[in-house]
Amino acid sequence: MWEEARGEQGKLEAEVALYDDPLLVDYLEGIVAGLTPPAMAANRHLSYRVTVVEDPTLNAFAYPHGALFVHTGLLARMENEAQLATVLGHEMSHVEYRHMLRQRRSAQNKQIALAAAAVAAAVVLADAEADAWGDGDWGEAAMIGVLGEAILGLGLQLAFVAAVNGYGRELELEADQGGFRKLSAAGYDVAQAPRVYEILLEGAGGEAGKVETFFFGSHPRLSERVASANEFVASRGEAAAALVAVNGMAHAEEEPASEEFRRRLRPVVRDDAAMNLEAGRLEHAEASLAKAMEWMPEDPESHLVLARLRLAQAEKDPERAGEREAEARAALHEAIRLDADRPGPHHELALLHYRAGELADACREFRFFLELAPDDERAGRVEDYVLELVGRGVC
Numbered sequence: 296m297w298e299e300a301r302g303e304q305g306k307l308e309a310e311v312a313l314y315d316d317p318l319l320v321d322y323l324e325g326i327v328a329g330l331t332p333p334a335m336a337a338n339r340h341l342s343y344r345v346t347v348v349e350d351p352t353l354n355a356f357a358y359p360h361g362a363l364f365v366h367t368g369l370l371a372r373m374e375n376e377a378q379l380a381t382v383l384g385h386e387m388s389h390v391e392y393r394h395m396l397r398q399r400r401s402a403q404n405k406q407i408a409l410a411a412a413a414v415a416a417a418v419v420l421a422d423a424e425a426d427a428w429g430d431g432d433w434g435e436a437a438m439i440g441v442l443g444e445a446i447l448g449l450g451l452q453l454a455f456v457a458a459v460n461g462y463g464r465e466l467e468l469e470a471d472q473g474g475f476r477k478l479s480a481a482g483y484d485v486a487q488a489p490r491v492y493e494i495l496l497e498g499a500g501g502e503a504g505k506v507e508t509f510f511f512g513s514h515p516r517l518s519e520r521v522a523s524a525n526e527f528v529a530s531r532g533e534a535a536a537a538l539v540a541v542n543g544m545a546h547a548e549e550e551p552a553s554e555e556f557r558r559r560l561r562p563v564v565r566d567d568a569a570m571n572l573e574a575g576r577l578e579h580a581e582a583s584l585a586k587a588m589e590w591m592p593e594d595p596e597s598h599l600v601l602a603r604l605r606l607a608q609a610e611k612d613p614e615r616a617g618e619r620e621a622e623a624r625a626a627l628h629e630a631i632r633l634d635a636d637r638p639g640p641h642h643e644l645a646l647l648h649y650r651a652g653e654l655a656d657a658c659r660e661f662r663f664f665l666e667l668a669p670d671d672e673r674a675g676r677v678e679d680y681v682l683e684l685v686g687r688g689v690c
Contacts, residue, residue, distance in 0.1 A: 296396060296453075300358040303451045307364075310445045312349040314367050314563070320345055322559040323383065326376065327363065330384050330477040335391055343387065347563075351570040351579065353495055356458035357386040359395040364458070370560060371567035371583050372494050375552045377487035380478055388473030389457070394466045398456060471520060475527045485531055489524035492517050561590040569600045572607060580604050598630035599639050606643075623647065638668035642677070649680070658690035 351368040496517040568583035602623040609619035630640040645660030684690035
């Protein structure tokens, strides 16, 4: 099984987009090391390695030989390191409790069971993608198709179980409990664990979301896992004192994010906003961008993403188009103020000027863009625009 897992890992990493941030991986693997019990750390046959997948959906999974995958979308939703450790500890427990092996042995007819599950998943993908196309949400439809192709198209059966189908109610809850014990042993605030499943529940659209629920579709209902996490916390004595009652349910008091957590996660949060924007998930983009702007208000790229978000919102809401475009302009000017040598804001601002009939201003910004990025793939088209404006006597 480990040999099969290594083969699948190579295929998957060659197919999906990986998030290139070595220091983020170092940080995540440092958390994993802190969660690893001594006996497992001494096992020279198994070592954990973390891979970050560039994907705005909420997911994480593990191969049985210790390869851990976590999506940027899930990382971006975490609020502190204890919550992040909850996710990693859960996936590590799947490895240490040999859930993949147990899952396979429990199936009476493994080949038929997996084939049937793959067909069912393909139907779910087709239905969800058809709905997205029907709603005019083309970015969402494209995203669903890519994710389905990566796992189902390549026939990655282990990845299908780990990332899509889940191990079933009993083993998923066992992994939850194992993760909670890891948190406690490593000195984390276990009271933060229930919040992770609340975040997943919110991201899944309250049990009924199409894309997010697909990834947790065969897992126990997330509301059950919130309750299970709260029960564990309440059994920990002192940890229970950290709970507060909200709407009749126990919730952890908010734990501030550490500076190291923010330093490593804030680029992920910003990039998650951009990915959700590209996928047409404007509400998700707005939420991630708000966090990014709070954590790094002086980041010019965040202001550029904000401008693009406001323009996308202007298209969706014509009644507020003027207001949104004004906010986009302000965001672009702020991005340029923070870093005048960044070509992207000049390009976006030039297009806004052109469409508003402010041709001299458009020419100026187009020329700034060409000076800063002469080899950009958009440079040839921008040169055409400048030549046009020169011919019209405004440049």
